[in-house]
Amino acid sequence: MNDIIAIDQRSKDDYVKATLRQVPLAQRILLGVYLTITRLLPTSLILYLVRRASKKNPEESLDRANERVAMNLHDRPAGKLYWMNSIGPGDSTANQALLAKLLVEDPTAILLVTTRTVSAQGIFSRWKDNPRVIRQLAPHDGLYITRRFLDHWKPSVAIFCERDLWPNMLTELRQRRIPTAVVNGQLDGRLMRDFGKLQKLGRWFLAHIDYIHYVTEASAKIADDIMNPNAEKFYGKNLKLDCEPLPAKDQLFTQLKTVWENFQIFTAASVATSEVNIILDAFLQAHIQDPKLRMVLVPRWKEQSEDFLAAAKEFGLTTPRRSIEGMPKREDPIFIADSYGELGTWYEASYAAFIGNTFYQGAGHNAYEAILKGIPIVAGGIGWLFKDDFEDLVSAGVGMITPDKVKLRDAILQLTSEPLRHEVEAYLSNQGTTDKVTQALIGLARNAI
Secondary structure (H helix, E strand, O other): OOOOOOOOHHHHHHHHHHHHHHOOHHHHHHHHHHHHHHHHOOHHHHHHHHHHHOOOOOOOOOOOHHHHOOOOOOOOOOOOEEEEEEOOHHHHHHHHHHHHHHHHHOOOOEEEEEEOOOHHHHHHHHHOOOOOEEEEEOOOOOHHHHHHHHHHHOOOEEEEEOOOOOHHHHHHHHHOOOOEEEEEEOOOOHHHHOOOOOHHHHHHHHOOOOEEEEOOOHHHHHHHHHOOOOOEEEEOOOHHHHOOOOOOOHHHHHHHHHHOOOOEEEEEEEEOHHHHHHHHHHHHHHHHHOOOEEEEEEEOOHHHHHHHHHHHHHOOOOOOEOOOOOOOOOOOOEEEOOOOOOHHHHHHOOOEEEEOOOOOOOOOOOOHHHHOOOOOEEEOOOOHHHHHHHHHHHHOOOEEEOOOHHHHHHHHHHHHHOOOHHHHHHHHOOOOHHHHHHHHHHHHHHHHO
């Protein structure tokens, strides 16, 4: 049986009040205005705005607008319920590992999974037929919406992955004595960056948290300085490291390795159109020095393939595409993989991977997908949305930053003879954080029993 993580509610309430008193007057007024507006806004108006937004914003859904205002929700099954919330596909990926572990370790519990964006719902599609997993869009932070949401679901614990903390929800969770956790927190990164210049107000937000798992050592001191002294704090690797590796399609893998037999394959994944020229230039320079090199060029979106094809033509190449030719020929140095659901195959066939949208101060993408396939990563820079992830991988010796085409060319060549397989294997030995976080969350949930 898991030990209960005791919560001193009186101490927590006192700490929340104390942090609010430390917030500058202008910021307290700003918070008060927000709370007043979100109390006065009628649900009908919010529902209208959501439906209107869904016509232009792909991250809203007309058919699911009711979920944003906590109306006409799925029936709540009996029993303990864990509420897990994330924003988009990136942080939802981390919640995947946690969801899978909670289903096993607490076999009677119900898991409610909410996401701020529609696209993130697809991350949890593998559980769509599991009666213990309920998926819905996250509610907006109106006071009465929040109350309806919590009245209906009655969670035993609320789990926020990385961020997406809102005043009404945090206040209602505290008043209802529902334990609240943050996992994959980055106190030296995007979590505190959300508060911008309102750092004192950020302390008030974090005063509501009973448990935090943070992924950087630098976060430890910050947590000690700004969080409730009675909150449980835990440092461990990113939960994404415990996710299942992307699947590879055996037949496709065999086809590629047969066509490019005895070649060294480098994959450039989730590439932005703005950086495709520098990647092509660097690779072709490397190819001149080592004709045994081949590259799978993976656009972030299928619609980019025409731009990629045009860019390749500027370098004198006729480049096959997955959507048209199907597979490359032996003599083709580059193959445009404009398909979805096959990245795991390209990674498995490769000796290293470039993580796209990292040149020109790009946001980056999930680098752990490549690491979990056992290969090192290369990036044009530290993706600002995944800053802590990239910095950790570089410091562990399984990632390389190449800020220009010359350094990218050199990395492509260097990794053919120094593939860093042992370093990646050593890094993967850090897996297991999800097990410890799961036990803590089960202990938190026992407060509600």
